Amino acid sequence: MAVIKVHGHHFSTATAMVFCCLNEKQVEYEFVVVDLPTGAHKKPQYLALNPFGVVPTIQDGDLILFESRAIVRYLAKKYAGQGTDLLGSTLAEQALVDQWCEVQSQSFFSPAAAILFQTVLLPIRGGTTDEAAVAINIEKLNKVLDIYEERLSKSKYLAGDFFSLADLTHLPWTQYLVTACKKGDLISSRKHVKAWWDDISSRPAWKKVAEKMPK
Structure with missing residues (x-):
C-alpha cells in the first residue's frame, strides 16, 4: 500500500491538524516540506497539486486532496477500523x-x-x-x-x-x-x-x- 504523502509545513495549523489525525488513526505517512518562507506554495510545482496555493495537500495513491477539514474527514472514514474512532459510532x-x-x-x-x-x-x-x-x-x-x-x-x-x-x-x-x-x-x-x-x-x-x- 502506498504511503500517504502530506505536503505542508510544521508551522501551519492546518498541516498540524492533519498530522494529528494521521497519528490518532495510526497511519504511516511521508512528510513533504513545502517551504512557505520562500514561497514554494505559490510555485507551479505545488500549484499543480493545489491551485489555491495553501497547505496542506495530501496524495493518497491517485487521490490528491486539499482543505484540511476535508482531509481529516477523509482519513477518519478511510481508516475507521483502526486507531481512534473520530466520527462517533451512532x-x-x-x-x-x-x-x-x-x-x-x-x-x-x-x-x-x-x-x-x-x-x-x-x-x-x-x-x-x-x-x-x-x-x-x-x-x-x-x-x-x-x-x-x-x-x-x-x-x-x-x-x-x-x-x-x-x-x-x-x-x-x-x-x-x-x-x-x-x-x-x-x-x-x-x-x-x-x-x-x-x-x-x-x-x-x-x-x-x-x-x-x-x-
Missing part, C-alpha cells in the same frame, strides 16, 4: 461531531486565527499589531468559549463522552493561543474548558505534533 453521535466541527469552522476559527495573525504572524512579517483588532476578536472568542464552558460542563468532550474530530480540529489554533499568542487565560479562566484542553492537548498523537510547532 448516527446521533456522528451528527454531534459534524455539528461541533461546524462550530469550530464557523465560530471558533475566525477570531482565533485573527488573534494569531495580529499577535504573531503580522509582527514576523514586519507589521504592527492592531491591538483594537485583537481586543475585538478576544471579545468574540470569549462569547464562543462561554458556550463551550456550558457544553463541557455536561460532557467530557464537545460531541459527547468520546474524543472526536470535533475536539481534534481545535488543537492547533488553541495551542498557538496558549503558547505563541500568550492568551492562555482564555482557556484557564474557564474550569471545564481548561479540563477539556488539558485532556486533549496531552494526547500522545497531539504531543508528537506540538513539540515541532513554535512556542
Whole structure:
C-alpha cells in the first residue's frame, strides 16, 4: 500500500491538524516540506497539486486532496477500523461531531486565527499589531468559549463522552493561543474548558505534533 504523502509545513495549523489525525488513526505517512518562507506554495510545482496555493495537500495513491477539514474527514472514514474512532459510532453521535466541527469552522476559527495573525504572524512579517483588532476578536472568542464552558460542563468532550474530530480540529489554533499568542487565560479562566484542553492537548498523537510547532 502506498504511503500517504502530506505536503505542508510544521508551522501551519492546518498541516498540524492533519498530522494529528494521521497519528490518532495510526497511519504511516511521508512528510513533504513545502517551504512557505520562500514561497514554494505559490510555485507551479505545488500549484499543480493545489491551485489555491495553501497547505496542506495530501496524495493518497491517485487521490490528491486539499482543505484540511476535508482531509481529516477523509482519513477518519478511510481508516475507521483502526486507531481512534473520530466520527462517533451512532448516527446521533456522528451528527454531534459534524455539528461541533461546524462550530469550530464557523465560530471558533475566525477570531482565533485573527488573534494569531495580529499577535504573531503580522509582527514576523514586519507589521504592527492592531491591538483594537485583537481586543475585538478576544471579545468574540470569549462569547464562543462561554458556550463551550456550558457544553463541557455536561460532557467530557464537545460531541459527547468520546474524543472526536470535533475536539481534534481545535488543537492547533488553541495551542498557538496558549503558547505563541500568550492568551492562555482564555482557556484557564474557564474550569471545564481548561479540563477539556488539558485532556486533549496531552494526547500522545497531539504531543508528537506540538513539540515541532513554535512556542
